[in-house]
Amino acid sequence: MSTFKNLKPTDSELEILQVLWNKEQATVREVHETLSEHKDAGYTTTLKLMQIMFEKGLVKRDDSSKTHIYKANISKESTQKQFIGKMVHSLFGGSSTELVMQALGSAQHSEEDLNEIQKLLDNLKKK
Amino acid sequence: MSTFKNLKPTDSELEILQVLWNKEQATVREVHETLSEHKDAGYTTTLKLMQIMFEKGLVKRDDSSKTHIYKANISKESTQKQFIGKMVHSLFGGSSTELVMQALGSAQHSEEDLNEIQKLLDNLKKK
């Protein structure tokens, strides 16, 4: 049970977490390079954000050498769940079924994806 | 095609929109009374928020009499879609299927709800 379950990352923090989740670990430089592909902000901005995230407990870091190495300190899954929960509450009147159906209905899904979902659904119905 | 499609309501604005979507229309007083059940903020706070929402185009109002009457100016569905899209992008690497499966897997769904989802899924597969 994580101590930081209830910590809600901001949008910028989420962008950084995405990188850390993908790379497993990264330096500020690496995170910044990755973000630069889509976003235009200075290096020290990314640095500052990651420092704040460290203070908040969103990331951990190894500062034994000069160049610090960061890792996410909250899991992708728990963060996804947290945001789904918030969204279900604030936009779907508490019904996650409604969210599922809206998400299912308003985007294209491949044949395989639909089969994946079907499999999960079968499992849930069995229980 | 709404002019305000890309306008992203804040958390407080979403609370107010919820009330307006439920009631179809409401005065500041009514919205405030409703919010007061769960939240503790002053009347003028709600008023100010709704004034800002009006400036942004999130709500429209009839100010022909002293007590203004507000209505939502963006639909619940389009707002849901907007937030789903944002979340898919920021937390699910662009895959709405992943969102569907996470939402499906991490909350309880009743027998009927599962059947509803099944029906929708069948429909999508047919196409």
Place this chain on the structure above:
DNA sequence: ATTTTAGTACGAAACAAGTCGTAAAAATGA
């Protein structure tokens, strides 16, 4: 050795969200 490069730390500015106090105007009612 000393210059250049790459990194961290820190403070401050700019902005946005949410909060509320106070003033003014309209409606109500005594």
Place this chain on the structure above:
DNA sequence: TCATTTTTACGACTTGTTTCGTACTAAAAT
């Protein structure tokens, strides 16, 4: 009519987020 209530308008304060400039330090290159 005149006081009370209800409502809008507006400005200011607080808190949090994002941004970046500048200073300092360690490592690397010359």
